[in-house]
Ligand SMILES: Nc1nc2c(ncn2[C@@H]2O[C@H](COP(=O)(O)OP(=O)(O)O)[C@@H](O)[C@H]2O)c(=O)[nH]1
């Protein structure tokens with residue numbers, strides 16, 4: 001039953017945790033549709049979606065891949081999103097242009113939490129989605145248990161569409177709860193219609209009632225019927241499911257095995273009947289739909305081809321030679337994994353790769369004339385960093401060019417020099433994300449990159465004031481050098497920076513030399529007695545002497561630096577370390593464990609609250625030294641099944657003493673000797 005035919009090709013994003021079987025599901029679909037002849041396996045590393053050298057090296061998807069096919073005369077494009085939390089950005093972007101998302105997960109109650117973040121994101125953007133519980137051929141977990149565990153973390157009501165038929169521990173087929181027809185799975189083939197097994201009739205009835213009750217929450221007629229014990233027709237139920245999915249009211253749940261091709265046809269049929277089309281999606285995105293509009297969801301720099309801009313046409317037609325956002329479209333392609341086919345024109349619903357749109361960025365909306373921008377997710381905040389450098393001298397310029405391109409491909413990657421340490425830093429979502437990035441720089445730009453843990457930009461200050469006298473005097477043949485200064489060095493409150501003034505009267509230090517005194521002081525402050533930049537002090541020039549012939553700016557500068565060098569060690573110098581304010585987001589069942597994580601890293605909890613819009617999640621506000629944050633995300637993830645995350649800002653500098661601080665100073669000193 002279908003109320004109206006879908007307009008144009010449809011797009012489904014395959015999302016879900018790492019290794020749940022998204023790429024395998026894509027292969028199964030492509031094979032079923034005839035788009036590919038044979039399935040590769042992840043181990044063979046010739047999966048349609050995992051062809052880049054970085055993906056092959058890791059035997060996992062490291063980037064979004066795009067594949068199109070025809071199924072029963074209708075056109076589909078699948079966006080296979082990498083599942084790793086560290087590579088989540090591509091998926092968050094891809095769901096924005098999809099009509100539906102298929103959330104692939106495993107039949108394991110204990111892993112349900114890993115599905116929570118993507119469900120929250122889909123719900124937040126109102127994107128219709130279906131759940132596919134995969135790996136039923138090997139899983140020991142129950143469909144029912146998994147369903148309940150998923151419901152506990154899902155913002156929308158889940159509706160189980162089928163129940164399993166079991167033989168011992170194995171699942172051999174399913175019963176469709178709408179049509180009440182039973183099917184036996186045949187590996188690689190279409191399932192066989194069988195008699196509904198007597199043994200599961202009761203279960204089936206119970207599950208069906210439950211499904212109908214869920215649907216009745218969104219339909220008054222259905223509710224009335226149920227209350228009066230009127231059994232609705234299959235047509236009526238199907239129509240309800242279609243409407244409820246399209247309006248993102250419910251999440252239908254299917255199960256199967258991507259590897260055995262079981263339940264995949266069932267899933268495709270459901271997509272075919274229930275997934276919204278591009279017109280519905282265009283409406284959801286708030287477009288009126290007459291002029292040409294295409295949304296860019298990914299940019300790829302590919303060897304030999306240059307830059308490819310992946311866009312979905314939402315309205316109108318995009319054709320080769322057309323000018324979009326001021327740039328001429330030069331070459332249009334459709335993609336099947338690595339295979340690229342040239343096309344001249346693409347209509348509403350289609351996904352195309354546009355050539356040489358150099359100035360167009362991921363997230364931009366392409367139009368011919370008007371300036372438009374659709375709702376687009378903000379890039380994930382940086383969580384982990386490395387300091388990088390090229391091993392080849394002279395490659396620095398090449399590196400910054402390559403980084404610009406890689407970062408354009410991947411908005412969750414940022415880079416730039418650290419103002420305090422001068423190191424070139426790359427920031428991303430975790431160690432694997434950054435190592436993949438370094439691989440890309442090597443594989444695609446031929447750059448050999450070394451990486452290490454970034455330095456912490458410690459500073460230092462003083463706790464005691466002092467008055468210091470210094471005289472710089474040199475007699476060397478003709479002109480000598482003479483400068484004599486008295487300075488007061490005083491500590492200032494945190495965050496004051498540096499102040500310089502003078503109380504010179506009677507010209508004991510001539511006016512023209514006073515700025516030289518200040519610059520001598522400043523020069524010294526770049527590296528205090530502990531080896532770090534000095535902050536939060538004031539220096540006052542109180543007295544001095546000059547010589548009519550031998551005094552010069554240079555002489556006074558040297559005298560001032562000498563006064564600092566001699567005086568500062570007696571001012572009770574102390575190290576300052578940067579303290580960040582960190583907001584940790586995590587499922588509230590883990591909140592009580594945060595104390596241990598935070599206190600183990602010299603941090604302090606400021607408070608916690610429910611995370612707005614994320615039911616069941618907390619936000620914990622914490623202050624923590626920057627030096628303890630390098631691998632915070634690693635521990636946080638291992639404590640929260642990979643889903644915890646945080647954001648941070650610099651808060652203040654704080655005195656740092658004791659054994660740990662001494663070690664920092666020692667390391668700094670020995671590092672200098674080596675340099
Ligand atoms: N037994 C079984 N293994 C599966 C199934 N689907 C995927 N796998 C395996 O699970 C692993 C991860 O699959 P993959 O498709 O790469 O997961 P992705 O990270 O979600 O793309 C691979 O070793 C697959 O062979 C399935 O239905 N049954």
Ligand SMILES: [Mg+2]
Pocket residue numbers: 022023024049060061080081082083
């Ligand atoms: Mg994959």
